[in-house]
Amino acid sequence: MTRTQKTVFILVAIIAVILGLTVQRVLSMRSGSDPAALVDAGVIMLPQSRAVPALKMIDQGGEPVALDQLKDKWTLVFFGYTYCPDICPATLAQLRQIKASLSAAEAGRLRVVLVSVDPDRDTPQQLKQYLAYFDKDFVGLRGAVEDIQTLSKALSIPYIPADTRKPGYTVDHSGNLAIIGPDGRQHGFIRAPLNVQKLSARLPVLLTR
Incomplete structure (x- = not known):
């Protein structure tokens, strides 16, 4: 040559x-699988997945739920409460919009969970009534304050327990969402505030993993 x-x-x-x-x-x-595009949509995937604490809570139907058994679907976990004046209703409304933008098959692979940071007021009945305004399939969970703190620390989504002695108290909490995979482990976060348009375009890629 x-x-x-x-x-x-x-x-x-x-x-x-x-x-x-x-x-x-x-x-x-x-x-839509470009990692940079996911980051642009506010989706941050962890380099290594994390175990979810083996805690038990009660859902809006009064049934026990083992958190380390949230499997078979992708789960978005949001820490909030039904008496929240702003972040919670806005976030749940956005999640309803995002879910509505998905195909039936994609929506069937998605689970939205609200973990109450106000268990004193958020009874199962209160959670059920509140979540029904947004989506009948959204799941509400309540538990002991100690368990909620353990879970929030494990998922790196902080909140500050409120002084429940004050009338009309509010609870300081993050608007970020934790992403739990079908394997029951945490795989990432979605940063607040949510961008409905970008997440609607990128989530289908995540849901097919």
């Missing part, structure tokens, strides 16, 4: 690699 032929061969190989990477990049962006 002459020097000219070698040069041509090397150039062709380089061009093939560049074209391959370009095509892969375009296909990735079209499918």
Whole structure:
């Protein structure tokens, strides 16, 4: 092989690699699986998944739920409460919008869970009535304050327990969501405030993993 032929061969190989990477990049962006696009939508995936504490809470139907058994679907966990004046109703309304934008199959792979940070006032009946305003399939959970704190620390979504002696008290909490995978482990976060348009475009990719 002459020097000219070698040069041509090397150039062709380089061009093939560049074209391959370009095509892969375009296909990735079209499918929405580009990691940068997920970050742009507020989705942060952990480099390694985390175990969810083996806690038991009560859902809005009064039934016990083992948190480490939230499997078979992708679960978005939001810490909030029914007497919240702003963040909670806005977030739940946005989650309803996002879910409505999904196909029936995609929506069937998604679970939304509200963990109450106000168990004193958020009885199962109160949770059931409140969540019904947004989506009948949204799950509400309540438990002991100690368990709620354990869970929030494990998922890295902080809140500050309120002084329940004060009338009309409010609870300081994060608007971020934890992402639990079908394996029952935490895989990431969704940052607040939610971007409905971008999340509606990116979540289907996550739900097919």
